[in-house]
Amino acid sequence: MQGEFVVHVGEHYFDAPFWQGCREHRLLLPTCRACGKAHLPPRPVRPFCFAEEIAWQEASGHGHVSTWTKVHKAWFPGLRRGDALRPSA
Numbered sequence: 001m002q003g004e005f006v007v008h009v010g011e012h013y014f015d016a017p018f019w020q021g022c023r024e025h026r027l028l029l030p031t032c033r034a035c036g037k038a039h040l041p042p043r044p045v046r047p048f049c050f051a052e053e054i055a056w057q058e059a060s061g062h063g064h065v066s067t068w069t070k071v072h073k074a075w076f077p078g079l080r081r082g083d084a085l086r087p088s089a
């Protein structure tokens with residue numbers, strides 16, 4: 001498998017819909033039913049109001065980049081510059 005590196009992520013009850021969306025090429029955001037705010041990465045506790053109920057909403061595809069990083073080290077064995085990351089099927 002050249003040019004592609006598969007990351008085997010562990011799915012949990014709080015992020016399984018996120019990874020399923022990735023496999024379908026859809027960005028699903030966990031959105032708090034109490035305050036309406038979306039957050040990433042998925043987590044078991046809402047970061048804004050600690051409410052328990054969420055709804056999964058597909059991102060519109062519009063937004064802005066607020067920050068980014070450039071990684072100069074290959075963190076996984078076999079990962080080379082330019083390799084794509086994707087969750088395992």
Ligand SMILES: [Zn+2]
Binds near residue numbers: 033034046048
């Ligand atoms: Zn909330």
